[in-house]
Amino acid sequence: MRRLFEFTSAAIYTIAAISLVLMAVSIVGYSLYTTCNILFFQQKTVDFIFTILQSVSSVIISIAIIDVAKYMVEEEILRDKELRKPKEARETITKIMVIISIAVSMEGLVYIFKAGTKDVALLIYPSILILCSVLVIIGLGIYQRLSSVIEEKDQKRHLTISPD
Structure with missing residues (x-):
């Protein structure tokens, strides 16, 4: 039954x-497609820069999606879940959160450019997006620090218990 599951x-x-x-x-x-379309078949206007930034943002989001798929394959299919170490989990979370932060900040940049060409009052939402990206990085730094302290304590505890 377990093998079937x-x-x-x-x-x-x-x-x-x-x-x-x-x-x-x-x-x-x-x-x-949209980048080539605007490069070769349309006039280069304000839409050009917006389209390029949107394409960059989309590619970054795609990388994040592929990274999540890779994580699923590595962690849930190929690897024995009991062998997971705290350091590996921290590294994976760090990688995913950095990609998310980059994607959010790119979206903020795209919207800042778009809002800046229309109405300055529209800059509040993109500014909040970039602020959120900064907060994610700060939170990630705190998480890194706290988890590395815990890893060091755990490593010292294993060294004192180990008969070697």
Whole structure:
């Protein structure tokens, strides 16, 4: 029964990971299409810079999606879950949160450019997005510090218990 559950779980994670990768590739393809379209077939106006920034943002989001799919495959399909170490979890969380922060700040940059060309009063929302990105990085720094202190204590505890 346990093997059936593990197989079913792995199959579901595999389907989800493949779906995420396909969606991310679709986003990148569409970004390339819109970028090429504006580069070669349309006038270079204010829309040009907005489209390029939006495409960059979309590609960054796609990378985040692919990273989540990779994490699912590595952690939920290929790896024995009991072998996970706190350092590995911290590194994975750090990587994902940095990508999320970059994506949020890119969205803020795109919206700042768009709002700045229309009405200065519209800059509040993009500014909040960039502030949120900064807060994510600050929170990540605090998390890194606290978790590394805990890892050091755990490592010292294992050294004192170990018979070596």
